[in-house]
Amino acid sequence: AQKVTQAQTEISVVEKEDVTLDCVYETRDTTYYLFWYKQPPSGELVFLIRRNSFDEQNEISGRYSWNFQKSTSSFNFTITASQVVDSAVYFCALSTPEYGNKLVFGAGTILRVKS
Amino acid sequence: GAVVSQHPSRVICKSGTSVKIECRSLDFQATTMFWYRQFPKQSLMLMATSNEGSKATYEQGVEKDKFLINHASLTLSTLTVTSAHPEDSSFYICSASAGHGTGNTIYFGEGSWLTVV
Numbered sequence: 001a002q003k004v005t006q007a008q009t010e011i012s013v014v015e016k017e018d019v020t021l022d023c024v025y026e027t028r029d030t031t032y033y034l035f036w037y038k039q040p041p042s043g044e045l046v047f048l049i050r051r052n053s054f055d056e057q058n059e060i061s062g063r064y065s066w067n068f069q070k071s072t073s074s075f076n077f078t079i080t081a082s083q084v085v086d087s088a089v090y091f092c093a094l095s096t097p098e099y100g101n102k103l104v105f106g107a108g109t110i111l112r113v114k115s
Numbered sequence: 116g117a118v119v120s121q122h123p124s125r126v127i128c129k130s131g132t133s134v135k136i137e138c139r140s141l142d143f144q145a146t147t148m149f150w151y152r153q154f155p156k157q158s159l160m161l162m163a164t165s166n167e168g169s170k171a172t173y174e175q176g177v178e179k180d181k182f183l184i185n186h187a188s189l190t191l192s193t194l195t196v197t198s199a200h201p202e203d204s205s206f207y208i209c210s211a212s213a214g215h216g217t218g219n220t221i222y223f224g225e226g227s228w229l230t231v232v
Contacts, residue, residue, distance in 0.1 A: 035221070037223070043228070044225040044226055045223035046223075047222060047223070048222060091158065091159070096223075101219060101221065103210070103221060104158045105158045107158045
């Protein structure tokens, strides 16, 4: 079975603070893909990153960085120097061969960045 | 980058009527499209997988006769909510994948807010 857990329901930070969003996944497959999406109030889902299970290298993209640790089945997302525009719901998702190309989403984490 | 467009973005319909939502891939051919439903402050729930030229595969608990999905071309999938009722009011969002393999980047449309009155 596939499962994604985002234990943090809501996080509030003050602008310029760093914030880490947690994501823990479960799968029996050795090949799988992990995703992060951002959903602003307007509703659309914005693709942020895709990572396959064989690539544990951490990634940095501007203020965003991702820490993938297979040993703990985690794929955490850090925003450095947060900005008000980062306020959104962030979803972590998983796809596996057993489940086709379907995405299994976590519950999402609401991030509120205050000025 | 790849773009998926969804229309209409907002629709209000009367109870008992049907409403159609379109999902188009604008700059790639989408062999597979997915339809999700999202209730307020909740996560996305997969409703069905739409494969071009074949019948959609519905997730458990989703009424296929109520939520009709058609994927007639590689760039268009439609979701028709038939005999809509207020409890069908929700945010519906589609996504598209360029290939069949697992792990292809999946892009989402802008979503459609359906209100049934």
